[in-house]
Amino acid sequence: xxxxxxxxxxxxxxxxxxxxxxxxxYLYRPTNVEQMNEVFKQAKQSGLTVAxxxxxxxxxxxxxxxxxxxMDIQDMNRIVEWNPETGLIxxxxxxxxxxxxxxxxxxxxxxxxxxxxxxxxxxxxxxMNIHGKNNFKMGTIGEQVxxxxxxxxxxxxxxxxxxxxxxxxxxxxxxxxxxxxxxAITLQMKRVYxxxxxxxxxxxxxxxxxxxxxxxxxxxxNYTVGWLDSTASGAGMGRGQLHTANYLPEGEDPNPKxxxxxxxxxxxxxxxxxxxKSIIHYFMAPFMINPGVWLIxxxxxxxxxxxxxxxxxxxxxxxxxxxxxxxxxxxxxSGLIQYQSFIPKETVREAWREILxxxxxxxxxSYLGVTKRHRPDKFLLSHAVDGFSLALDFKVTQGNRARLSxxxxxxxxxxxxAGGRFYFAKNSETSPETAKRYLGEETxxxxxxLKKRTDPNGLLESDLYRRVFGS
Amino acid sequence: xxxxRLTSQTPLKSYRRALLVGASSGIGxxxxxQLAEKGYQVALLGRRLEMLEAICAEINxxxxxxxAIAFAHDVEDTEQVPALFxxxxxxxxxxxxIIYNAxxxxxxxxxxxxxxxxxxxxxxxxxxxxxWLNPAAAYFQTLKTxxxxxxxxxxxxxxxxxxxAYNASKAAxxxxxxxxxxxxxxxxxxxxxxxxxxxxxxMIKDSPRTLMVISPEAAAAGIYRAMxxxxxxxxxxxxxxxxxxxxxxxxxxxxxxxxx
Numbered sequence: 083x084x085x086x087x088x089x090x091x092x093x094x095x096x097x098x099x100x101x102x103x104x105x106x107x108y109l110y111r112p113t114n115v116e117q118m119n120e121v122f123k124q125a126k127q128s129g130l131t132v133a134x135x136x137x138x139x140x141x142x143x144x145x146x147x148x149x150x151x152x153m154d155i156q157d158m159n160r161i162v163e164w165n166p167e168t169g170l171i172x173x174x175x176x177x178x179x180x181x182x183x184x185x186x187x188x189x190x191x192x193x194x195x196x197x198x199x200x201x202x203x204x205x206x207x208x209x210m211n212i213h214g215k216n217n218f219k220m221g222t223i224g225e226q227v228x229x230x231x232x233x234x235x236x237x238x239x240x241x242x243x244x245x246x247x248x249x250x251x252x253x254x255x256x257x258x259x260x261x262x263x264x265x266a267i268t269l270q271m272k273r274v275y276x277x278x279x280x281x282x283x284x285x286x287x288x289x290x291x292x293x294x295x296x297x298x299x300x301x302x303x304n305y306t307v308g309w310l311d312s313t314a315s316g317a318g319m320g321r322g323q324l325h326t327a328n329y330l331p332e333g334e335d336p337n338p339k340x341x342x343x344x345x346x347x348x349x350x351x352x353x354x355x356x357x358x359k360s361i362i363h364y365f366m367a368p369f370m371i372n373p374g375v376w377l378i379x380x381x382x383x384x385x386x387x388x389x390x391x392x393x394x395x396x397x398x399x400x401x402x403x404x405x406x407x408x409x410x411x412x413x414x415x416s417g418l419i420q421y422q423s424f425i426p427k428e429t430v431r432e433a434w435r436e437i438l439x440x441x442x443x444x445x446x447x448s449y450l451g452v453t454k455r456h457r458p459d460k461f462l463l464s465h466a467v468d469g470f471s472l473a474l475d476f477k478v479t480q481g482n483r484a485r486l487s488x489x490x491x492x493x494x495x496x497x498x499x500a501g502g503r504f505y506f507a508k509n510s511e512t513s514p515e516t517a518k519r520y521l522g523e524e525t526x527x528x529x530x531x532l533k534k535r536t537d538p539n540g541l542l543e544s545d546l547y548r549r550v551f552g553s
Numbered sequence: 554x555x556x557x558r559l560t561s562q563t564p565l566k567s568y569r570r571a572l573l574v575g576a577s578s579g580i581g582x583x584x585x586x587q588l589a590e591k592g593y594q595v596a597l598l599g600r601r602l603e604m605l606e607a608i609c610a611e612i613n614x615x616x617x618x619x620x621a622i623a624f625a626h627d628v629e630d631t632e633q634v635p636a637l638f639x640x641x642x643x644x645x646x647x648x649x650x651i652i653y654n655a656x657x658x659x660x661x662x663x664x665x666x667x668x669x670x671x672x673x674x675x676x677x678x679x680x681x682x683x684x685w686l687n688p689a690a691a692y693f694q695t696l697k698t699x700x701x702x703x704x705x706x707x708x709x710x711x712x713x714x715x716x717x718a719y720n721a722s723k724a725a726x727x728x729x730x731x732x733x734x735x736x737x738x739x740x741x742x743x744x745x746x747x748x749x750x751x752x753x754x755x756m757i758k759d760s761p762r763t764l765m766v767i768s769p770e771a772a773a774a775g776i777y778r779a780m781x782x783x784x785x786x787x788x789x790x791x792x793x794x795x796x797x798x799x800x801x802x803x804x805x806x807x808x809x810x811x812x813x
Binding site: 143149150417 | 635
C-alpha cells in the first residue's frame with residue numbers, strides 16, 4: 083500500500099515545557115469529536131501515529147511525536163455543564179485548570195486537585211493523573227473524576243466511571259493518552275467558603291526534621307509542600323522550608339463574596355510594584371549557575387527563619403509556576419529537565435541523602451527541590467507510593483548533557499533500590515528497563531493488552547510511549 | 554527496508570537527523586560515518602542495499618542501536634520519492650538535513666556523443682536532485698528550519714571537451730541550489746553547494762589525469778565543516794577555489810583550444 087502523505091502546511095515544530103526538546107509533527111487541532119475521529123482516519127491512511135497534546139506542559143516527550151501526527155485538544159475547551167448546587171462539572175478535555183477555577187470560584191467551589199501551573203488542560207491532567215500539594219489527603223485528580231467519555235482510535239465512543247468499564251477508567255486515567263482521547267470529563271468540585279487560604283511557613287534545618295515535618299503535617303492540613311535547599315550539605319543537608327495551607331471554615335471570612343471573585347485571585351502583574359513580570363526571567367538568568375543558585379537558596383533559607391502565618395489566595399498559593407511568566411526561559415537555550423522520584427516512607431531518609439550527596443558530588447546540584455507527601459492510588463500506571471516525592475530541576479547546558487545523563491542513571495538506581503517510582507509527565511530519561519522495574523512486567527502487559535483492545539492498529543503513540551514501552 | 558524507527562531523542566541525548574541520498578560508497582559513505590560521529594541519526598539511501606546495510610551495522614555498533622537505517626532506492630525512480638520521503642521522515646522522527654550526493658560520471662571520448670549516457674548522467678546527477686530536494690525544501694520552508702546540501706563538482710564550473718553532459722548536469726545542480734538558497738534563506742533554511750575536486754573514489758579510478766586527490770574521509774570532513782559554518786558554496790579541498798577562480802576566467806578563445 084502506498085501511504086497517502088499529509089500536507090506539509092500542517093508541519094510544526096513543537097516543544098516540551100522545559101524547552102529542552104523539539105519535535106516536528108503534523109499538527110491537528112480538532113474542535114469536535116467528529117474532527118478527532120477524522121484525525122485517526124487520516125493517521126491510518128497515511129501510516130502515521132498520533133500523540134495527544136494539551137497545553138504542552140509535560141517536562142518530557144509526553145506530548146511530542148517526531149515525524150508523526152500531534153492532535154492538540156486545546157480548541158475543545160467548552161464547559162458543557164456546571165451545577166453550583168452539587169459541584170459537579172462536565173468539561174471538554176481542552177478546558178484548562180485556569181478556566182475551570184475561574185468558572186466555579188465565584189460560586190464558592192475550587193478544584194480539589196490542581197497542579198503547580200494552571201495552564202494545564204484537563205485532558206492532559208487525566209492522562210498523567212496529576213496530583214497537587216494535597217496528594218496525601220485527596221489523592222490524584224483521577225480520584226475526583228465521576229465519569230468521562232472518550233473516543234477510541236477505532237472510532238468507538240465509550241463512557242467510563244469507577245464502576246462502568248472500571249478497567250479502562252483506571253487505565254485511561256494515567257495512561258499517557260495512549261488508549262484513547264477524552265471527549266468529556268465530569269469532576270466533583272470542592273466547596274470553599276473563602277477565596278483565601280491560611281498559609282503557615284517555617285524553616286526545617288535538616289533532612290530528618292524535613293521528613294518529620296512532612297509526615298506530621300500532611301494528615302493534619304489541607305495542603306502541605308516543602309522546598310528543599312538541594313545545595314546545602316553536611317549537617318544542613320535537606321534543610322528547607324515547609325508550607326501548609328488550610329481552607330477557611332464557613333463564617334471565618336468576613337467578606338467571602340469579595341475574596342471569591344476572580345479579580346481578587348489574580349496574580350500581580352508586576353514584581354515589587356515596578357518590574358513587569360514578563361521580563362523577570364531575564365534578571366533570573368544570570369543567577370542560573372551553581373554559585374548563583376547557592377546564593378539564592380541560602381538567602382531564601384535565611385529569609386525564611388522568621389516563621390510566618392499569612393492569608394494567601396488560592397491561585398497565588400497553588401500556581402507558583404505561573405507567578406513568573408516564562409520562568410523556564412531563565413534556564414537558557416538548552417532549557418531544563420525535572421527529575422521527580424516517589425520513595426516509600428520506610429526508605430526515604432537514606433535514599434534522599436544518597437540522592438542529594440550524589441548530585442553535589444557530581445557537581446550537578448539541582449537548582450530547585452520540592453518535596454511532598456503521597457499515598458498510593460488504584461490507577462494502572464501509578465507513580466504514587468505511601469511515601470514522599472522529591473522533584474529536582476536541573477539546568478541543561480551544551481557541556482553537561484553527558485554528565486547529567488550519567489547522574490540520572492545513577493539516581494534511577496538509588497530510587498529503584500529504595501522501591502521508588504517515577505512520573506511520566508516529568509522525567510525525560512527513564513529507560514524501558516527502569517519503567518519495567520518499577521511498574522512490573524505484569525502491569526505493562528495489562529496496559530498493552532488494554533491498548534490492543536482500544537487501539538488495535540497502534541495509532542496512538544508518543545515519543546514518551548516509544549521511549550519507555552517500545553513501539 | 555526495515556520499518557523500525559530510530560531512537561527518539563531526549564533532552565540529554567538529542568540527535569540531528571540527516572537523509573543522505575547516494576550513501577553506499579565514496580563521499581556518501583564517508584559522510585555517513587562523519588555525521589554519525591558528530592551525533593546525527595542517518596537514513597542512508599542508495600541502489601546497493603547490502604553495502605548500505607553494512608555501513609548501518611557499523612554505525613549502530615559504534616554509536617548505539619537505532620542510529621542509522623538503510624533504504625534501497627534508485628534515484629532514477631523519481632515517482633517513488635514523495636512516499637519514500639514521508640516514510641523516512643516518519644522513521645527518523647523528523648528531519649534536519651538532506652544531502653544529495655548521488656552522482657555518476659560515464660566517461661566519453663572527446664569525439665563521442667552518446668545520448669543514452671548523457672541522459673542517464675542528467676537523470677542521476679540533476680533530475681534525481683530535483684526529485685529529492687523539492688520535497689525537502691517544501692518540508693523545511695514550512696518549519697522555517699533545516700539544511701539542504703547538494704554535492705556538485707568543480708566540473709560544473711566550465712563546459713569542457715572531456716565531459717559535456719557531466720559538466721552540464723553539475724552546473725544545473727549548482728544553479729538550482731543557488732535558486733533554492735535565494736528562495737529559502739529568508740525562511741531560515743541553509744542551502745550549501747559543495748564542489749569537490751578529485752576524490753579517491755570509484756568515479757575517478759579510470760581518469761587519466763587527476764590532481765590534488767583527497768580521500769573520501771577528508772572530503773566528508775570538509776563538507777561537514779562547511780555545513781557547520783553555514784557556508785554557501787564550498788570547494789573541497791579549498792585549494793580548488795583558487796584554481797577554479799583562474800579556470801573560470803580563462804577566456805573562451807583559449808579554452809576552446811585546451812584539451813582537458
